[in-house]
Amino acid sequence: xxxxxxxxxxxxxxxxxxxxxxxxxxxxxxxxxxxxxxxxxxxxxxxxxxxxxxxxxxxxxxxxxxxxxxxxxxxxxxxxxxxxxxxxxxxxxxxxxxxxxxxxxxxxxxxxxxxxxxxxxxxxxxxxxxxxxxxxxxxxxxxxxxxxxxxxxxxxxxxxxxxxxxxxxxxxxxxxxxxxxxxxxxxxxxxxxxxxxxxxxxxxxxxxxxxxxxxxxxxxxxxxxxxxxxxxxxxxxxxxxxxxxxxxxxxxxxxxxxxxxxxxxxxxxxxxxxxxxxxxxxxxxxxxxxxxxxxxxxxxxxxxxxxxxxxxxxxxxxxxxxxxxxxxxxxxxxxxxxxxxxxxxxxxxxxxxxxxxxxxxxxxxxxxxxxxxxxxxxxxxxxxxxxxxxxxxxxxxxxxxxxxxxxxxxxxxxxxxxxxxxxxxxxx
Amino acid sequence: xxxxxxxxxxxxxxxxxxxxxxxxxxxxxxxxxxxxxxxxxxxxxxxxxxxxxxxxxxxxxxxxxxxxxxxxxxxxxxxxxxxxxxxxxxxxxxxxxxxxxxxxxxxxxxxxxxxxxxxxxxxxxxxxxxxxxxxxxxxxxxxxxxxxxxxxxxxxxxxxxxxxxxxxxxxxx
Ligand code: SF4
Numbered sequence: 216x217x218x219x220x221x222x223x224x225x226x227x228x229x230x231x232x233x234x235x236x237x238x239x240x241x242x243x244x245x246x247x248x249x250x251x252x253x254x255x256x257x258x259x260x261x262x263x264x265x266x267x268x269x270x271x272x273x274x275x276x277x278x279x280x281x282x283x284x285x286x287x288x289x290x291x292x293x294x295x296x297x298x299x300x301x302x303x304x305x306x307x308x309x310x311x312x313x314x315x316x317x318x319x320x321x322x323x324x325x326x327x328x329x330x331x332x333x334x335x336x337x338x339x340x341x342x343x344x345x346x347x348x349x350x351x352x353x354x355x356x357x358x359x360x361x362x363x364x365x366x367x368x369x370x371x372x373x374x375x376x377x378x379x380x381x382x383x384x385x386x387x388x389x390x391x392x393x394x395x396x397x398x399x400x401x402x403x404x405x406x407x408x409x410x411x412x413x414x415x416x417x418x419x420x421x422x423x424x425x426x427x428x429x430x431x432x433x434x435x436x437x438x439x440x441x442x443x444x445x446x447x448x449x450x451x452x453x454x455x456x457x458x459x460x461x462x463x464x465x466x467x468x469x470x471x472x473x474x475x476x477x478x479x480x481x482x483x484x485x486x487x488x489x490x491x492x493x494x495x496x497x498x499x500x501x502x503x504x505x506x507x508x509x510x511x512x513x514x515x516x517x518x519x520x521x522x523x524x525x526x527x528x529x530x531x532x533x534x535x536x537x538x539x540x541x542x543x544x545x546x547x548x549x550x551x552x553x554x555x556x557x558x559x560x561x562x563x564x565x566x567x568x569x570x571x572x573x574x575x576x577x578x579x580x581x582x583x584x585x586x587x588x589x590x591x592x593x594x595x596x597x598x599x600x601x602x603x604x605x606x607x608x609x610x611x612x613x614x615x616x617x618x619x620x621x622x623x624x625x626x627x628x629x630x631x632x633x634x635x636x637x638x639x640x641x642x643x
Numbered sequence: 644x645x646x647x648x649x650x651x652x653x654x655x656x657x658x659x660x661x662x663x664x665x666x667x668x669x670x671x672x673x674x675x676x677x678x679x680x681x682x683x684x685x686x687x688x689x690x691x692x693x694x695x696x697x698x699x700x701x702x703x704x705x706x707x708x709x710x711x712x713x714x715x716x717x718x719x720x721x722x723x724x725x726x727x728x729x730x731x732x733x734x735x736x737x738x739x740x741x742x743x744x745x746x747x748x749x750x751x752x753x754x755x756x757x758x759x760x761x762x763x764x765x766x767x768x769x770x771x772x773x774x775x776x777x778x779x780x781x782x783x784x785x786x787x788x789x790x791x792x793x794x795x796x797x798x799x800x801x802x803x804x805x806x807x808x809x810x811x812x813x814x815x816x
Binding site for chain 1: 658660662663666667668670671672673675685687708709712713714715716717720735737738739740742743746747796797798801807808809812813815816
């Protein structure tokens with residue numbers, strides 16, 4: 216019987232199997248941010264357990280509210296900062312060097328095919344894009360991860376998601392994943408791994424694969440995962456070039472991780488996306504999705520382009536292609552948050568930031584910001600936001616606010632017209 | 644081992660997310676106690692008042708499917724814990740929320756939709772007791788009494804017996 220990629224990773228990291236359905240895995244990376252980690256740190260201190268299993272495997276960032284907006288967030292940041300110093304964490308990212316965790320850590324080369332990764336953040340599944348097993352956990356799991364370097368899971372089954380056809384113009388990875396979530400529903404993949412396969416995924420760059428895996432948790436999945444291939448190896452090359460004689464060797468090595476042809480899946484779904492249209496969420500659940508055309512003309516108040524889903528350079532380029540030479544609607548507040556300093560800097564170099572500013576956008580420093588309604592663009596009661604983020608829960612970006620999730624192209628189109636717009640109408 | 648059970652409240656909706664259990668604006672708190680007053684304050688549901696007296700006395704929550712979806716915040720579990728709610732019963736849970744409950748040594752119990760339905764049909768004040776040994780749950784309302792069985796994953800049971808995952812891991816790894 217063959218194995219899936221996830222099963223291969225589990226087998227190589229298995230520390231314990233307390234029951235046949237539960238496994239305890241050794242961890243390669245434990246990632247930390249300032250919202251869920253401080254309580255873990257303080258609890259460990261309280262219990263006299265303030266140590267870390269391996270300082271080189273812990274990656275920490277202050278990203279959710281940064282720079283601090285008030286005394287409480289300043290305290291959270293300080294707890295992280297002091298802790299990082301106390302334990303000599305080399306990979307700790309503070310103001311000026313910090314960015315949204317799920318964009319920053321891949322960019323630093325911390326994520327490798329075959330790794331096991333946890334973080335106290337539900338969108339940790341993003342890193343499955345590299346062929347790693349990456350799962351979001353709570354603070355207690357994080358605490359044990361920091362202290363012992365292990366994490367327990369119910370052994371997840373794998374669901375195969377085959378994406379076939381050719382990507383239509385004006386449609387992006389965000390539209391594909393919104394459509395898949397609509398089909399699976401918000402708990403359709405609970406306790407499962409969504410393995411993304413097929414010619415469309417093979418053609419996706421790492422940015423698109425990250426967008427796809429990022430939202431797998433919105434279908435309830437433990438994680439998303441893609442097969443690591445030449446595209447993965449090329450992205451990682453600056454970090455792995457000393458380990459392999461050439462890219463081919465790295466690709467060969469990655470291929471060993473791929474799911475076997477006779478691997479067993481709990482379910483298989485095939486989606487032909489050749490006729491897919493740009494998608495949008497309505498209502499307060501990420502599986503409430505329809506074709507954007509159906510909502511065209513609905514007024515919006517704010518546009519938010521950023522987050523771990525769509526705050527990367529590719530996303531900014533896409534949005535800029537629509538914004539170039541235009542002005543955003545009078546009543547619209549446009550907000551761009553490049554996800555990391557490197558992305559910001561690249562966008563500056565390419566002249567993209569100027570395009571955003573010239574058309575009336577406000578450009579913020581890298582942070583999660585308004586994505587979770589804590590800072591930098593919170594909505595007022597009754598306001599509507601066209602957003603490239605990943606959650607449209609009631610109150611997510613501010614009490615009484617409505618969030619419509621969409622692609623960067625669609626968000627840019629909405630900024631220009633001031634209403635929900637099919638981006639294909641504005642494509643250059 | 645801890646005793647589980649007591650006065651029960653009902654949350655009649657699927658897909659209650661952790662933003663509804665504890666809004667993001669309280670994530671800047673660095674003590675669990677600070678969450679006490681804010682449990683479920685953003686949940687808008689007919690006939691549900693997070694400040695009601697029944698809510699103040701509750702030790703058990705009964706709800707529907709996919710409870711605790713969304714953000715991984717363990718604050719959602721702590722918000723229940725600091726309000727002395729140690730049992731959440733539903734037809735299914737989001738993975739991270741369920742794990743967080745057991746990691747804290749408290750119960751996320753899955754029952755069949757049928758059993759959940761019969762709990763919802765009980766009238767008046769309801770009190771639920773949990774017998775961990777017999778894996779049996781008893782719900783008592785005015786004149787009615789319902790009994791149903793549950794089965795806990797052996798590992799989850801061990802976590803509850805150990806008082807949570809940190810204790811268990813500290814001892815075993
Ligand atoms: S950008 Fe939003 S979804 Fe992503 S990690 Fe930050 S708060 Fe979470």
